[in-house]
Amino acid sequence: MIVAIAVLDTSNADFEAAFQRKLHWSAETDHAIEERVAAIVADVRARGDAAVLEYTARFDGVDAASVAALEIGADELRAALETITPAQRRALEAAAARVRSYHQRQLEACGRSWSYRDEDGSLLGQKVTPLDRVGIYVPGGKAAYPSSVLMNAVPAQVAGVGEIVMVVPTPRGEKNALVLAAASIAGAHRVFTVGGAQAVAALAYGTATIPRVDKITGPGNAYVASAKRRVFGQVGIDMIAGPSEILVLADGSTPPDWVAMDLFSQAEHDELAQSILLCPDAAYIEAVRAAIDRLLPAMPRAAVIRASLEGRGALIRTRSMEEACEISNRIAPEHLEVSSREPGRWEPLLRHAGAIFLGAYTSESLGDYCAGPNHVLPTSGTARFSSPLGVYDFQKRSSLIEVSEAGAQVLGPIAAELAYGEGLQAHARAAEMRLKREGEVQ
C-alpha cells in the first residue's frame, strides 16, 4: 500500500470516534499574527500611503517611490493578454464567458428590485442596488490563481459594482501574467500590486492613492484573513475560508480512477485539505483505494496529496446511500460530488453543501474553473448557514415603504398600541399624529 488512507465502516463500533477525529479541524487563532495585523491595520489607517509603501518594501521586497507607482494601468493589463499563450487566453475568455452567463442568470433569478401595493394602496418592497466600490484580494507569489480573479470580479461586474479595485502582492516584483490577463478579462477597474494586511487596511480605510471600498472579498493567507476579520463592520467581507474539502458520494457506477483523481484534486491544494469518499459498496472502495495507489506516483504534487489523504482523508463504507446522504449533511461539505447513476434520486436528500456536482461527468474541477457557478464556497461546515459567493454579495437591499393616507389610518393604531407597550411614546405619537381624527383635533 502506497497511501495509508483511512478506511472506515459505519457498521463498526468505533466508527463515530474515528470519524470525529478525521473531521476535527479548528481555526486556531494565532495571537502573534493577530497582534501584528492589528498594528499594521492601525498604522495604515493612521499614515495611509506612507505605511503601505513601507510594508510593501519590507514584506514583498518591492521598493517604489509612491503607491501610485504600484498601480498597474489598463494598458499593462491588456498587454498581459498578449504575453500568455493563445490557448491560455482562449481558456480564460471561455471560462469568463460561462461564469458571466451563470451569474447573469443569478441576477435575473434573485437580484432584482420588487414591490407591491397592499389593499390600502400602500407600497411595500425592496430596492436592490449594487455596491459602489469593492476590493478584491488576489494572492500572489507561488499560489497565484487567475481563476480566483474571475470568480470574484465577474459577479461584482454582473451586479453592476461601480468600481472594482484589485490588490495583488508581487513578491520581489514578480507579476503573474495569467493573473493580470484575468483581471483585464474580468473587468477590474484598478489594480494595485500591494498585498497582506496592509492591502486590506488600505482598502478598508482608504489612503491618498488607494480608494476606500465598501466590501472586500477574496482569499488570502493568515495575515489577510486576520485583517479581514479586523476591518469587518467598517467594510463588508466575504467568508473567511478554512481548508478546502471534497466529499464524494458514490454508488459504484463511476470509473474508480475518476473518483481517485477527484479526491487528488482536492488533496493537492494543501496538506490540510480534506477528501472523503462515502460508498455502500466495499469492493468499489477497494477499487478506488487501489486506483489511488496506482495513480499517485505520476502526480507532480504527490507529496502534498499523500499528506492530505493520510492526515485528513477517509474512504467510508456506509450501510446505504441514504446513510451516506445523512453523513454528508452532518459534514456540510464545501464540494459534494454525487457520483451516481441516479444523482437526481439523492440530490433532494442533500441539505447542506456549498456546491453539488451531479453525475459521473461532473468533476469538481470543471466547476472550479468554467462550468459557470462560483468556486468561492463555504468551508468547514459553514454550508449549514452560508452560501457560494454570488451576485447577491455585491448588492444590498433597501426596504421601500410608502404608506398611503388610508394605510396610515389602519396602521397607526396598531403601531401606537405596540409602541406604548414598549414604553416608546414618541413612536406612538408619531403614528397617532397621522390619524385623521387626531389631525382634526390638533
Add this chain to the structure above:
Amino acid sequence: MIVAIAVLDTSNADFEAAFQRKLHWSAETDHAIEERVAAIVADVRARGDAAVLEYTARFDGVDAASVAALEIGADELRAALETITPAQRRALEAAAARVRSYHQRQLEACGRSWSYRDEDGSLLGQKVTPLDRVGIYVPGGKAAYPSSVLMNAVPAQVAGVGEIVMVVPTPRGEKNALVLAAASIAGAHRVFTVGGAQAVAALAYGTATIPRVDKITGPGNAYVASAKRRVFGQVGIDMIAGPSEILVLADGSTPPDWVAMDLFSQAEHDELAQSILLCPDAAYIEAVRAAIDRLLPAMPRAAVIRASLEGRGALIRTRSMEEACEISNRIAPEHLEVSSREPGRWEPLLRHAGAIFLGAYTSESLGDYCAGPNHVLPTSGTARFSSPLGVYDFQKRSSLIEVSEAGAQVLGPIAAELAYGEGLQAHARAAEMRLKREGEVQ
C-alpha cells in the same frame, strides 16, 4: 430655546468639519468586556448546562435546578396571550400578519431555487434551502421589545427554518408577557429564559439541554454583541448593530410637528441615537426647531430625547434637495424618511439606506411595528454594503451542476488549460479523464 440642537448650513465654510464631528461614532472595543466574554464562552463550551446555570444565577439572579427548568413550554407561551390586553393581542396579531405577508412576498421574489440547462444539456443553478435551526436573542429586563421577536422569528418561520430557539433573560425572574405572547404568535418552537454571553455560547455550541443552532440573530447589549462576534464562523450571525439613526429629507411640505416627532422617535431609543434633518428651506427648519421645543416637555422620555438631539442631532440646511440626497448617500442611514410631496422624484437618487420611508404619512414608527418590512436594519453607514434582515438570512444556497457527457467534452479542455496554468495537475487530469478521446486510449 429648550433643546440646543445643532443647526448647520452646507453653504457655511465650516460645515464639513461640524458635519464630520456629528457623524463620528465608532464602536470602541471594550477589552475588559471582550475578556470576560471570552471566558464565559469558553466555559459554556466546556461545561455546558452547568456553566449556563451558574451564570444565569449570578447575572440574572435566577436560581434553577436545571437548564430544563428554564425552558418555557408551549402552554405557558399560549397562556401569555390571555394575560395581555385584548387590544395588545390584536395589535401583535395584526403586526405579525403584515410582517408575515411582506416576508412571504420576499420569499417569492428572491428566495426560490432556480436552474437552467445550457446548449450542451448541462444543468446549472442554485438550490435554496432553509437553515435547520436558528437561535433568536431577545433582550430582557427594562428594554423588552416584543416587536423584535416578530421581526426576527417571522422571517425565519417564512423561510421554513426547522426549529426556532428563542433565548430571553429574565432578570430576577421577571417574565414579560408581551414578549412571550409575541413568541407564541411568531411561532418560536422553544424558549429558554437565559441571556447574555452564556446564552449566545449555549446556542453556538449546544449544551445537553439547549440545542446547537446554525445561526444567531437578534439585538443585545455589549456582552451579547461581543459573544456573537466571538462565535461567528462556528455559527452565522446577523449584523452587530450600532446606535439607531434616522435621517429625514424634507422639502417643507410635511407638518413640522410630524417631522419633530419622527426625530424624537429615534432620539428616545437612547442618548447615542442620531436624528438628522436635511432640508433646503431655512424657514421650515426653524419651524421644526420650534416644534421640537414645544413638543418636548410633554414627552415621558424627554431627558433621553434631549441628550440625543443635543449630542448627536442636527438640522441641516442644504442648497437643494439634490444636495440633500447626496449627503444622505454619504451617511447611508439606517432609516431614511423622504418627507416630500414628490417622494418618487428623490427616491431614485438615494443609493444607500436600510429602509426608505416615502411621503409624509410614512412615519418610521409605522415601519418599526407593522407596515411589514423588517425593522432590523444596517446601522452606522453599513447600509453601503448590507441589507435589512430578511428571509434570505434564514436560507442558504447550494450551487447545482450536472455536466452532461457532451458538456464535459467542451469544458474539459478549458478546465485543464487553466489548471495546468495554476500548477494543479490533478484538477487537470480529473477533467481530461472525462474526455472521450482520453477514455478510449486509457
